[in-house]
Amino acid sequence: MCMRERMNYKFSYFLDGMKPSEIRELLKMASTKGLISLGGGMPNPKTFPSDVLKSIMNDLIETRSAQVFQYANTLGVQETLDILPGYLEKTQGIKCLPENVILNSGSQQGLYELGKVLANPGDTIITEEPTYVGAISAFSANGLKMEGIEMDSMGMKTELLEERIKQLMKEGRKPSFIYTIPTFQNPTGYTMPLERRKHLIEISRSYDIPLIEDNPYGELRYYGNHVPAMRSLKGGEDVLYLGTFSKVMTPGLRLGYTIAPTEVISKFNLMKQALDLATNTFSQYVAYEYIKRGAIYKQVALNIDMYRKKRDIMVNALESEFNDGSIWSKPEGGMFVWLTVSQNVDTKQMIGEAIKNGVAYISGQAFTTKGAQKRSMRLNFTYGDDDQLAEGIRRLRKTFVKQ
Template sequence: MELARIAFQEIQENYTYSLQYSTTEGNVELRRAFLEFLRKDGIKAELEEIVITTASQQGLDLVAKTFLDPGDVVYIELPSYLGAIQAFRAFEAELVGITLEEDGMDLERLREQIQKGRAQGKNPKLIYVIPDFQNPAGICWSEEKRAELLKIAKEEDLLVVEDAPYRALRFAGEEVPSLKAMDREGRVVFLFTLSKILAPGLRLAALVGAEEIVNKVVAVKQATDLCTPALTQALALRFLREHDFEAHIERLRSCYREKRNAMIAALERYMPEGVLWTRPEGGLFLWVTLPPGLDTEKMLPKALERKVAYVSGSPFFVDGTGHNTMRLSFAIATLEQIDEGIRRLAEVIKEELAALPSSVSA
């Protein structure tokens, strides 16, 4: 493992730095390296507009801690990322879920909900989205919807948090610009992470936003953990400098493309009628919707008996729906395991369908 040699050299040559306190903003050279990477993706930001975080989960926690007062309203995709739901709930925000369509949020519904909230005397504060290969749904927002979301955010003076852990992992389809790249007003907070493209164990990510926003977040971060570990920052920096990071990501993309294709092929081969799934153009997840009446949470023990696992969809919905949905990941399994796993899962689903009262399955 290349990182082993890097860790040895870094500590050997640079321990007075790597084993000491870092600044709250994070390693300057690593921030520069991140900015350069993001610049290729159309995001222009300066050193004062980025802060290193201990993975994106801390970015979410810091955004919540910095901007949310109890009762503030956060608009969130339905379904959305569990960790974000938890981070916002920890600061007692009200979460309003907006249905996700194939090309992004139902923006008419978003407008309605914002206005309804204001009419009720509530305080709409931010919109949280994962526009690229969403976790859990795997979908990618269209450019039109992105532009429209920014327009709504401007009209309603809301902050937008763009969580982009899978953005670099596009393996099919056309590139779509990030909200941050389209943002002309400094109202988008962009969360970038190495967890899916280098190693989650490093817990390294960054928050990119307007200088005023970043300054506030840095002050809050200081009281939260003083600084992110200098060592992991230094290791990541060495890796980015000494390796062809673009080629590394290209390898990841082609690996995940192959796995996604295998999973879709298996779904087509084995699944009974009435089961639907997304065809993600990137990321790690595929979202499956079963016929109404099936409950993926109740079904899970039966799947586990046959040694196949998935994540039940319901916890991703802040409104308590989604009981007939599930998230499948094609990240870790081999091609053979993917085929066999989907075959077993299809068997379980067929059995469940057969056991449904005919009034419901009709």
């Protein structure tokens, strides 16, 4: 027997569709000094409610350490499961019961569970085109094939969706579910109006295809009127709804949730036992207290004030720097602007040039499984300081606008 010097690892085919994060890869290569990153999708650290969290955490450790450091039930800590329906009714008009809730390690874990529970490897699912890069990862990791439906400024084009479903069904590829981010979409910032939401629910019910509503940014509206969550609409009771504390508390505490009918929750429960047994107990108690003490409402109001200003700075800077026929979204909330430049360039290939000019973004191609969206990019306006946002856009202009 001949012993090899090194192990010859064979990796699973689930990894084939998974791409490394573009920005992380690039930053490894680039010297980051002075670089303005409009790339990451991070909340501004000034929105982290440190004082409130410190007092909540101290109280919890002093009074409930036996519980807060113990394993939790797989579905979640009962107090947190009990308090979420009231929060969701108040903020999103969603009516549900504690037994319709599962708490997860971020809504990202909820996405992964969906791919495991509602589909088999090789199955087809529907997403928006472009869509959230983490959803592409979660679905690829489950071996799912994604069919992206084109969007306009009102979100997924539901007329096209229906045609595509019919065609897929003819091919024997009925989609296992439809995934949408209807409010302040990542990456485009677009919001789907009420009529289209109703149409989407109608399609989901007529073809008996589960509808997934991912709403991490719903609480962050800066302009315009609230558009009801699909889960809150008549006929939307079976919509699976994903929410998160990442944008209204902190992403580092890794807490999200899925709202679903009890027969689906019981399957998530089974699957989560294999994934991590239970979500971080301490985070769940912190979130419970954060809602119970009302701190969440005060903090979200502050976040909205800060982010509205930052959104305006970015949109105004684009108006003054990119008046060359380029187009961009003007989001009413959330964290992103979607810029499509007028020049016929591939934004992925231009990243090196942009970094040389001191600015980073994520190219449109990161948000698609088709290699499309070549002239587009996602710009984040929540993380940077106000003056960095305007300067970042000036640097982008140097990269993309013919002088």
